[in-house]
Amino acid sequence: MTEVFDYFAQGELPTPTLGDDEVRRLFADSFGLEIDLRPLGSQQDQNFRVFPHGSDDPLGVLKLSNPVFSEAEIAMQDAAAAVVAERDPGLRIPLLVEGPRGPMAAWWSSSEGRIHARVIANITGRTLMGSDYLSPAVVERMGELSARVSLALADFRHPASGRVLQWNLRHAVRVIDTLLPGEPDAAVRALVERAVRDALETLDPVSAELPVQAGHFDITDDNMLRPVGGHLPDAVIDFGDVAESWRVGELATTLSSVLHHDGADVTSVLPAVRAFHTLRPLDDAEIVALWPLVVLRGAVLVLSGRSQVRLDEQNSYASVALDREFRVLETAAAVPVAVMTEVIRDALGATDARPERPLEAGPLTLPEGPRVELDAGTVSPLNDEGAWLRPHTLDDAAATALERGASIVTLPAWRPVLTGSTPGPRNTAATVPTGVTLWLAAPAPIAPGAGRVTVDADVLTWVAGDETVRISGLPAGATGHELPARTRLFVQRHRTGGSVPPARVTPELASAWRRVEGDPSAVIGVEGDPSAVIGVEGDPSALAGAVSGPSRLVGAEGTLAADAGRASGTPPHDLLERRHRVLAEVQEHYYATPPQIERGWREHLADVDGRVYLDMVNNVASVGHAHPHVVGAATRQLRLLNTNSRFHYGAIAEFAERLAALLPDGLDTVFFVNSGSEATDLAVRLAMASTGRPDIVAMREAYHGWTYASDAVSTSIADNPNALSTRPEWVHTVAAANDYRGEHRGADAARYAPEAVAVIDALAAEGRPPAGFISESYFGNAGGVALPDGYLREVYAAVRRHGGIAISDEVQVGFGRLGEWFWGFQQQDAVPDVVAIAKSIGGGQPVGAVVTSREIADRYRTGGYFFSSTGGSPVSAVIGMAVLDVIERDDLPGNARDVGGHLKRRLEALGELHEIVGRVHGSGLYLGLEFVRDRATLEPATEETAAICARLLELGVVMQPTGDFQNVLKIKPPLVITRESADFFVDALGRVLDTGW
Template sequence: MNDTTPVPVFDYFRQVDLPTPTLRDDEVQSLFAETFGVEIDVQALGSQQDQNFRVFPRGSTEPLGVLKLSNPVFSEAEIDMQDAAASRVAERSPHVRIPRIVDGPHGPMSTWWDSSQGRIHARVIENIAGRTLTGSSYLAPAVVEGLGALAGAVSLALADFTHPASGRVLQWDLRHAARVIDTLLPLDPDAEVRGTVQRATDAARAALAPVADALPLQAGHFDVTDDNVLRAPGATVPDAVIDFGDVCASWRVGEIAVTVSSVLHHDGATPESAFPAIRAFDRARELGDDEITAFWPLVVLRGSVLVLSGRAQVRLDDANDYASGALEREFRILEQAASVPLPVLTAATRAALGRPRRSEPGWTGTPLLPPGRRVELDASTESPLNDAGAWLDAATLDDAALAALDAGAEIATVPAWRARLTGTTDPLPSTAETVPTDVLVWLAEPLLLDGDTRVDGDALIVTEDAEALTISGAAAAAASGTLPARTRLSVRRSVDGLVPPPRTTRALADAWREVAGDPGAALGLPPTAPAHDDSLQRRHEVLAEVQEHYYGVPPRIERGWRELLIDVEGRVYLDMVNNVASVGHAHPHVVAAGSRQMHLLNTNSRFHYRAIADYADRIAATLPDGFDTVFFVNSGSEATDLAIRLAMAATGRPDIVAMREAYHGWTYASDAVSTSIADNPFALETRPEWVHTVDAANSYRGRHRGADAVRYAPEAVAVIDGLAASGRRPAGMIAETYFGNAGGVALPDGYLREVYAAVRRHGGLAIADEVQVGYGRLGEWFWGFQQQDAVPDIVAVAKSIGGGHPLGAVITRREIGDRYRTQGYFFSSTGGSPVSSAIGMAVLDVIEQEGLQENARVVGGHLQRRLEELGERHDLVGAVHGSGLYLGLEFVRDRETLEPATTETAAICNRLLERGVIMQPTGDFQNVLKIKPPLVITRASVDVFVDALDRVLSTGF
């Protein structure tokens, strides 16, 4: 519409109370049939100030559309503007789905009704497929980014849109937010709510005032929120925008401010959760510097308007379930928007958008500490102070500082802004707030302070103009104005009353530093270098693309301890997937054994030294009688490869039988018998002719399920017999003794006993792949084949046996091992090296001395029971597989069809990472959580895992 001459439009301040239309269903049906010529059934939908229904042709389950009965206060011109704006966005942004007016028997279904409640406009809008984001379930970063992208696309499409009704005055127009708040705030009966809103609003208005007049104006949707977007069936990211009821001309930045406000009430959301949306909007509609300054104040004002308007609407219309149901989430929006001071959020947003960082304030006064010999302690993740679990001891830092003072230092310090792991005495549940905002100081001698000081609670406050230092640990000495010696002092700095929290996230820490400055400067300490980490970029540049890493944006892990992993930001994660670190990360006994042997000797395994024989004896002793010959290698792939070659050499035959859907390694022979389509989508059609496969003996998902799983063994025997009958007697059969790649599914009882017997009947050998499940992980059994009451001829094992050190082994009988001479000779330069042997023996020591097999049985049993309880409450859980600390939680969309929940499983793993839990999917459909933590894991830790998983399944992913 080109005519921009203003027309009479709604002005909120002339009619603050907007009761929602409440037409009865029968009246709606009657008027609909009369005006549109269609008999309908209706389903009421919520709305703040309008009345909405989903309508169906009488007797049909297919919706005709959404009937929108606009509040009578809105004029025909305003309704025309809404439809015109929707058409413009559909035209300019064809990738965004926009609902149109539905055509009926007599043309477009849009008209005025003379109802029992007066003249009301009715129109039927397309019911486009998809689901809104309504509710407060978790929104993944990709979804938040999608919201911002939609807001950007709509804003861009409406950049030059004009309409005579665009000057209407809505309570939702952020240009009028302060006036709306001034109108509604005195009317709210709750003094606590009034106080919360007043404080937040005062700060927002003060921050907005300097830039308000400079903010660009344009028409916009101004309600691209979780309630008004849709994601197509099966899609994750929203791609549709509905409800153009708030179209008007306003500040351009208000579009994304409104969108972000709708993110903040979702589970686990913080202001930082909004950054993906802000970045996406900025890519479409670059935000100016004034707009960035105005952004968070506008989000706060939006939250205040939502709170007051929602509460006013409920007081006016207590039967409006939509309005009353939104009160809690609207208050959370305001709480989150006001949870961090606006200057800090603005600085963090500038950084998130790649804008130049502004200089941090310097210290104008005299440095608090005198010159002297200083020692800076390193409390970061990689510091030697944290070795052997010392980071969990609250006294570690104090001991190190006092030792430095005793060695002659006059001052010992720990800097601010550098992640501080030391002294994290309660690491679980995990938290992302790991970056300290304070400097820690220990003085060799008492220090008399100059200047203005006062006591505030348990802290001493030193002021210098608008700046202040808060010194904790010195309150007792405040009366004398003296800082005590040999006492830990925590010094935080504030500017204009903005006091940083003790710890915060990396993004907010950098912003706090920009706003409040470095407390080290006030003490005369050198500045802490800003954090910069390009290691992921460098990894991508120098490693082959196929050499993948966990997660799209992985934490940089640089320390482990027991069942915990720690990143460079000092965040502690619960490791639920690392069977490589079988006896726990950095176990002191294993570390000491490797270190001691490295001091003595590490060399080619062809040299003669005692450790290799001692270790071979130890590992053979864990197996049944007859296993007396050991080959040492460096990995599971090498172990299974060698096991296959041994079978071929011992029998003089090339053919091998393998179970489908298994993974055995990446070397030529181990890859040849691996048929997991998750690892290689073309696995089955690219097998060499000497590999013959049998059905995956999966009693949950395979061809035979439940009691019918007994059929797998006879069918496998038939394959083996058929090969022999065709003149291709197999050299051997290789199988995981517990179906690990499928997520810890036990083989049917007696399966291996029958199959091994068939292979041996034709002169072949039975190969047990114990790489994943051996070494006590199953709890009840040290080796997986023991669960099957079967004994193989060759055992391949790795992962667990080295406790994180590259070590693998193949154990067999002497007559089989000796036959390898027919293939030439064997050696592995570092397989079974002195250091590897020492570490391997230390791992066995720990398993035996600390009772880790029993721990796997007891803690694993508790974990399995808790996971089974999840299945009683969450339909996505299909089954809990496994034994001990080798478990698999399988997710399905339907418990009858077993449709795998592949997308959901990946999303669950990503959200678990946000919750501080390391977890990854497995199985051919990548729909099983592979739960195989270090064997030292405690009952308390597995409870943390299940609680986190329960939270994720309950609140979304």
């Protein structure tokens, strides 16, 4: 019989600790090579990266195996690696290295006894080790690699495969029983005992059904490598734990290594679960066993690591890993195994036949009478005008309902809640209550029936068999005989002896928790339809009629479409599929899998799950989302009149006067349109009409819009890869005046203006003097790059010298966003002939304007008349004036200057810490953070920028890339943003740059 390692017979595994000189001597004696070496970490072996003496090219990795392992086991490791490499050539696998004397494997007689040495190939790349962030794509690849190795070894057999290792999850309980008594920390022992008890309750009934095969069983973040310059791992190393075990243990081991990384929770592993299942389908027993094995792996890691450090204090590899290993167990045990099993079922689409746990009994019979239900969801009117930020909104609504005749007021379980949120972003927050919140008009008796009632502090607990009901929020001195009136109570149910559900859980976990614990509504007899719902549509003042009448909707005019879809159980991804079916593919949306945003307030956005995001890109919402003054003005005007702009009404004249008053003398005549595209299109047409010429000069890399004329002068390849090759012959371009990335940089940027003037002069010399010159006054599409000082003054003078018109595109930059200047052209100390305005002017309403002189405007009249049916309509004009009211009253340009200055300084400080930061562009709240792979070559970090934006969304920040290379963060938040929100953004970005993306 082949002799193999038995952990339980050996117990202790002191790592070999040969000195460098001895290793070099023995290596030369055995393999005939002089080497240099660098130590590598290992928990139970001794590893080095070895180099031919004097060379920087590694020969391979020298592994000095722990002396307790037999030659057969070591041979099995090499054989398993060879099988995987042969069967899956797409994987990079370290194989035994051939030296001048043949395969480099030998037994050494060392100062520490007989030790096996072998050299395996050095696989280039970086491991995933550490606690940095793992993206969903990386986690998915981890699951894929785990499955591929499992498939390759499916029929692998070896005499040593039956060895008993502490890492073999079939023996996890024996390892834990062996090591737990020696663990000196009582808190660690308690965590392990609780976690293992929960795991075995689920694992034991299915363990005999689990398929068994040989496997790697250590495909972790430490044993996968990304290729040089690559993001996704493609190599698997270290076959030291090859053995025969439960097949699903391969995946469980991989999942455990995800849990200690930055930002990881139990749902972070789901991409790996799905990827593994796609290639190596899990049967039902394996689905049930998977999370218990992850928990057991965490317990073994903690106990083994701590035991190894106590045994071998010099083992820095084991010491450094202690915190990571503890986080694995802590995270794995944060959710009960039964719940996590249901989460996995959800991820694999295996939940159809698993309803929530039924209720067998309950302690409460509430008084009859009208019951009112509160809607605290994202689109509920209860949350209008920032009421979701007030902590007493629900209590106030409940009190109003009780005063108006309701006997019972409830906030249901298992529906996402926005009300009562904190103002900061909380993308991963728990928003779904696991219990029913209850307010009573009169005290209600407790009827324990077959159950037993106890009261501890403010919590009443009723237990009957497997059913436990927990009612928290009791006032001091409560006896447990009745529930108090007009007090907020919280009613939960759970399995007796099981974990008490948290008061709220994340949306990703909600359906799983519900199936395990059930709906507590039946406990208090409120599972039927209520008499009324406050917060669907209408005002609580309508409650009296709703309670006494047949309708269940307060002020019911129908629920909002998004809320109705949510209430009916339509998943957000189904709505996205509907969008894709009916909208043109080119009409893109942010993010591959975007949150469904249904509410905005100031600089924040909220999705249908009650999660709050910081909006750092929305320069359209200049005065903040849902500003009450703007909403009020629009609502009032909609009740009065909204019609074709050719009718005579007061708002259009007043709005035009106010706009003209914001601009330099001479710019006194206004055209109203609906968008920035229309505004720049009209500005180009004005230049052509007023000069009688067709030719326009435009700056390269700019974006001006999507209409025919505005698109023709747009040459941003990010928006149109063929922009330069497809522009019409009447468009002539000059170099993008970008002093950071353009043709001329730094002090040389002063050359841009003379070169642009030369283009204009050359056109005139050819007999084609341009009708006009158009550019953004502050380079927006490139990420808020200021034009070189004096550029516009010099170019405007040139175009006017030949009778042309100077057009300033202020669509993005205008209306105070720069802080120091209300208009971008003011930064250039230049005055244009035509100004195109949109975005900020309407605060989200489609409003655009072109302002010019009376003379230029009148020349356009010779070519016909102009009208825009809804441009400058009564509602648009009133909204435009309301936006101006807020900008002026609240000094939003001053806020842009102060908060924007603080934000820019903090971003520049990040640049001092991270080489990927090339430069911070812009002024005020018109900023761009440019990412580069090399500060000398300015190679754009395009893929990195996309990944950073995706990671920021996970942290609660909406951010998007811009620029021709999509490597600049587009930092243009609503002008009302606070310093606290700006700090949140920089802190989140700093975390991403620190921990990866």
